[in-house]
Amino acid sequence: MECMAQETVLFEDVLCQIVDMIRPEKEDYISLRNMKSCKLSGHVFNILFNLNKFIAFETRDPFLIRREHENPTLTEWDRFAHREYIRLSMEEDIEDASNEVGDIWDESFEAPF
Missing domain, CATH: 1.10.238.10 (EF-hand)
Incomplete structure (x- = not known):
């Protein structure tokens, strides 16, 4: 160990x-x-x-275990799918936020040709 x-x-x-x-x-x-x-x-x-x-x-994590016991009808697969859905949606939100920062760039800040 x-x-x-x-x-x-x-x-x-x-x-x-x-x-x-x-x-x-x-x-x-x-x-x-x-x-x-x-x-x-x-x-x-x-x-x-x-x-x-x-x-x-x-x-x-004892809080995660308590949350799992609150809804005993969910299978292990359902819990896994829910966690993955949340993880992927968070990644997508981060990508969207980083793309919006690029959209803020105004043409007035670009160098003249």
């Missing part, structure tokens, strides 16, 4: 986070039944086996 300019996380902290996510029946061990019944089991495997996804999980 240090080579990725990330602060090192202690294993005890990761283990506590995993136990909080799974909420096993007995805190002595995590069973397969606990993993199957947990909706966050995919995140547990990402935390354990994929460093990039672990960092993404640690740096996630």
